[in-house]
Amino acid sequence: MMRDKEKTLGNLIDKCKTAFISYVDPDGFPITKAMLAPRERMGITEFYFTTNTSSNKVNYFKKNNKASIYFVDNRFFRGVSLIGTVEVLEDQDSKKRIWQEGDTMYYHGGVTDPDYCVLKFTATKGRYYSKFTNEDFNIEEV
Template identity: 35%
Template structure:
């Protein structure tokens, strides 16, 4: 059963254009943002783009603990894990999307452009009325 529900969760994530991302702020409170799901690798690794000087980037540099969630038609997936702030030029180039130019006018080399790499440790899945929490 676990393998099947994980496959369903991977399909849910692959179809999710937007996810919510939670960081922990300087006062220890969760801070949730809607983010574009730039790329997902199953449910283990989720990639997002943001600003180098954003609040969430500052949070993750101090505390890499994070949560990502997606929802569609009654099905949901909540992941907990860690975020890395990535500024590697090759990775940024590989993940660049044309619409990013609205946020990063200097393009792929914009110093404000960075990538967040979320790596899940645990998944709580609710799909087709089946509820399961699994290690990732």
């Protein structure tokens, strides 16, 4: 059992360069995509990702906001899966908040590019995997 969930999981998450996000297509099937690590996180409850407004996942999230994100530490064969919801943020304050130098590589129009948006993932529960065991938890318990 984890003694300090937020610290243990936060350390794992911060070491990951890639996150996996899953969402549901219109036919009810899950789709999982690799994404760059979140730009910002608030504990293990809120995560902020950049993505293209024109992407399929954004269109799907606008219809069904249920999602999960997964972070894995291949070296020690451990990971955390978080379940929650996604909000698509297109306001300038949210976009400016996580904008980084070099993002024009992906969003040529800069921070005001209409094809740039922020995904805010809010976790409600999760599962931690380590040493061939798992532990379920609710976020309000953390």
